[in-house]
Amino acid sequence: MSQGSVHIKDLVKTYTDDRGRPTFTAVKNINLDIDNGEFMVLVGPSGCGKTTTLRMVAGLEKISSGTISIGDRVVNDLEPKDRGIAMVFQNYALYPHMTIFNNMAFGLQLAKKKKDFIQETVTRTSQALGLNQMLDRKPQALSGGQRQRVALGRAIVRNPVVFLFDEPLSNLDAKMRVQMRSEISRLHGQLGSTMIYVTHDQVEAMTMGDRICVMKDGIIMQVADPLTLYRKPENLFVAGFIGSPPMNLLRGKVQKQNSGLVFTETGEQNAISIPIKGPLESLVSKYVDKPIVLGVRPEHITEESKNGSHVPLTSAVDIAEPMGSESLVYMKAGSGSFIAKIHGEKLFHQGQPLTVYVDTGKILLFDPETEAVIR
Amino acid sequence: MKPSQRLRLKKILAHGFLLVALALVVLPFLMVLVASLRKGNFPPNSLWLNPDQWSLEHWKYVLNIPYSEIVNPSTGETRMVQPPTPPLHWLWNSVIVSAVSSAGIILLSSTAAYAFARMRFKFRGHILQSLLILQMFPAVLALTAYYTILDSVGRHVEWLGLNTLPGLIAIYLAGVSTNIWMIKGYFDTIPASMEESARIDGASPFQTFVRILLPVSVPIFAVVFILSFIYTMSEYPVASAVLGTPKTWTLAVGASSLLREHEKLWGHFAALAVLSGVPITVMFLVCQRFVIGGLTSGGIKE
Numbered sequence: 029m030s031q032g033s034v035h036i037k038d039l040v041k042t043y044t045d046d047r048g049r050p051t052f053t054a055v056k057n058i059n060l061d062i063d064n065g066e067f068m069v070l071v072g073p074s075g076c077g078k079t080t081t082l083r084m085v086a087g088l089e090k091i092s093s094g095t096i097s098i099g100d101r102v103v104n105d106l107e108p109k110d111r112g113i114a115m116v117f118q119n120y121a122l123y124p125h126m127t128i129f130n131n132m133a134f135g136l137q138l139a140k141k142k143k144d145f146i147q148e149t150v151t152r153t154s155q156a157l158g159l160n161q162m163l164d165r166k167p168q169a170l171s172g173g174q175r176q177r178v179a180l181g182r183a184i185v186r187n188p189v190v191f192l193f194d195e196p197l198s199n200l201d202a203k204m205r206v207q208m209r210s211e212i213s214r215l216h217g218q219l220g221s222t223m224i225y226v227t228h229d230q231v232e233a234m235t236m237g238d239r240i241c242v243m244k245d246g247i248i249m250q251v252a253d254p255l256t257l258y259r260k261p262e263n264l265f266v267a268g269f270i271g272s273p274p275m276n277l278l279r280g281k282v283q284k285q286n287s288g289l290v291f292t293e294t295g296e297q298n299a300i301s302i303p304i305k306g307p308l309e310s311l312v313s314k315y316v317d318k319p320i321v322l323g324v325r326p327e328h329i330t331e332e333s334k335n336g337s338h339v340p341l342t343s344a345v346d347i348a349e350p351m352g353s354e355s356l357v358y359m360k361a362g363s364g365s366f367i368a369k370i371h372g373e374k375l376f377h378q379g380q381p382l383t384v385y386v387d388t389g390k391i392l393l394f395d396p397e398t399e400a401v402i403r
Numbered sequence: 404m405k406p407s408q409r410l411r412l413k414k415i416l417a418h419g420f421l422l423v424a425l426a427l428v429v430l431p432f433l434m435v436l437v438a439s440l441r442k443g444n445f446p447p448n449s450l451w452l453n454p455d456q457w458s459l460e461h462w463k464y465v466l467n468i469p470y471s472e473i474v475n476p477s478t479g480e481t482r483m484v485q486p487p488t489p490p491l492h493w494l495w496n497s498v499i500v501s502a503v504s505s506a507g508i509i510l511l512s513s514t515a516a517y518a519f520a521r522m523r524f525k526f527r528g529h530i531l532q533s534l535l536i537l538q539m540f541p542a543v544l545a546l547t548a549y550y551t552i553l554d555s556v557g558r559h560v561e562w563l564g565l566n567t568l569p570g571l572i573a574i575y576l577a578g579v580s581t582n583i584w585m586i587k588g589y590f591d592t593i594p595a596s597m598e599e600s601a602r603i604d605g606a607s608p609f610q611t612f613v614r615i616l617l618p619v620s621v622p623i624f625a626v627v628f629i630l631s632f633i634y635t636m637s638e639y640p641v642a643s644a645v646l647g648t649p650k651t652w653t654l655a656v657g658a659s660s661l662l663r664e665h666e667k668l669w670g671h672f673a674a675l676a677v678l679s680g681v682p683i684t685v686m687f688l689v690c691q692r693f694v695i696g697g698l699t700s701g702g703i704k705e
Contacts, residue, residue, distance in 0.1 A: 046526070087603075109604065117596045117600060118596075124619065125619060135604035
């Protein structure tokens with residue numbers, strides 16, 4: 029049953045002015061295949077084209093070129109209501125002059141469904157979302173979280189094959205956001221429908237998505253499941269975007285020294301050096317004495333050496349952010365600082381010399397020109 | 404001067420200024436009211452009437468209640484006075500013309516505003532700007548054009564020519580430029596996501612317009628209605644050119660007919676002027692209820 033799968037082929041969106049002259053290309057020829065029942069997250073910084081892509085799937089934006097198929101139908105020329113989709117907007121988009129019941133029933137009323145059917149469907153959905161008591165109220169009388177649930181209910185009532193979410197949690201406070209995140213995930217588990225979720229928050233992406241599509245400037249940088257994006261980013265952008273705190277990216281050169289190959293950061297002061305050992309040695313062979321970018325995550329720079337692949341690194345503490353059970357320590361490096369995640373309830377002060385251990389097995393190398401990972 | 408004294412002085416000056424401004428507005432109205440209750444036809448120039456100067460004759464005239472008037476003071480001869488055309492008839496004409504025009508103006512400008520606000524088409528910006536420029540020209544400039552057009556239309560369609568109320572309404576319906584701008588501005592403040600949601604729910608553009616956008620736009624429609632109503636009620640030049648027979652006159656034209664060259668019936672005129680304030684006031688009170696803020700609150704997160 030592939031009716032909920034979505035296939036995006038060679039999709040382009042170019043905006044034009046009133047006269048029809050092209051002004052800006054928001055989506056530059058992307059290809060994406062979403063399986064039936066998958067929770068696909070489109071993530072990226074503002075202006076990367078993720079919302080535009082979502083809106084083209086919904087039918088709210090005209091497609092400049094390329095095709096979008098839902099199931100085995102090409103939906104380019106279909107109106108939103110005929111595509112089998114439902115959308116949850118960032119600003120709820122509820123109808124303020126109607127009661128909650130009518131908000132959820134509107135689509136069914138337009139489709140001229142029988143009154144009993146409408147009553148039953150809306151009541152059942154509102155019960156599942158805990159909105160039973162509020163069916164007679166207007167959106168004005170509800171809190172932000174409740175309103176978003178109504179928006180969710182309105183989408184569920186449509187019984188779509190694909191759910192579309194446009195940054196639905198951005199307007200909620202942190203606590204509500206965490207709650208709604210799990211509700212949406214639970215909903216996905218219950219309904220099993222395909223869900224396409226747009227967000228700029230990589231934490232939401234990592235926690236909710238089956239697969240994540242990272243976008244930048246209208247093109248897809250990488251599509252993979254969260255763990256693969258974390259472990260094996262394909263380019264500098266994905267490496268720096270996924271993961272909080274972000275991966276340390278140090279620019280420098282690999283040089284041959286007496287002890288072997290050593291990466292030295294560019295910079296006048298505090299330039300750090302990391303020896304290149306093991307499988308990395310063969311990867312780096314073409315880049316000796318050439319500019320290179322070394323990436324290592326803060327969680328792989330710790331306070332003790334766990335195994336043979338850890339190498340010590342000594343520098344001075346710049347800033348320390350105690351988070352309770354662990355601290356994020358910003359340490360001086362050639363071009364500013366790098367971050368280490370130190371466990372334990374410790375305190376650090378500025379200027380304090382500290383030796384940390386880098387897990388060389390988790391180091392990634394990138395070509396600074398192509399920005400691709402070296403493997 | 405101590406600070407408290409200075410504060411009091413400021414308050415006195417502020418209140419004084421307000422009282423003067425208030426007087427400038429209220430006193431002329433009171434003078435007209437007094438003139439309408441004064442025996443004889445004197446222009447509104449005093450606020451005080453002696454007991455023997457009071458008379459309801461002007462109001463009787465306006466409300467079409469026959470009364471007797473002394474024609475010859477020396478012989479005591481009287482006659483019954485009745486207006487040739489009841490002024491109330493003019494009031495009724497005015498109300499019809501204003502109400503129908505205002506409703507029509509709302510219909511025309513809201514649909515046009517919807518197109519300008521929500522649709523993209525060639526020359527959209529240019530047309531909007533030219534509307535802005537066109538509206539600066541007073542309607543009076545086109546007077547001869549209106550006359551000629553209505554004249555020729557009237558030859559083919561009897562009820563839509565000169566001397567007809569529908570003809571006048573047709574001309575008033577053209578006063579949409581400012582209103583299109585106002586309504587478009589209001590629509591621009593309503594986020595499109597509500598309508599997009601309706602579109603996904605299956606509403607056609609017309610259904611979206613009627614069931615989603617209109618209910619939320621009630622305040623601006625109330626404003627446009629009342630402004631159009633007031634304008635058409637008090638409009639004189641076009642109405643007087645188009646409407647020739649007394650039976651078709653609107654209040655503005657009828658009232659000015661009382662101020663003839665040699666016999667200015669100030670008293671009757673004053674009474675009629677006060678009377679014409681009634682429909683406007685009533686309409687204002689009715690529309691005021693709808694001019695409420697925060698209509699989109701709850702629907703959209705700003």
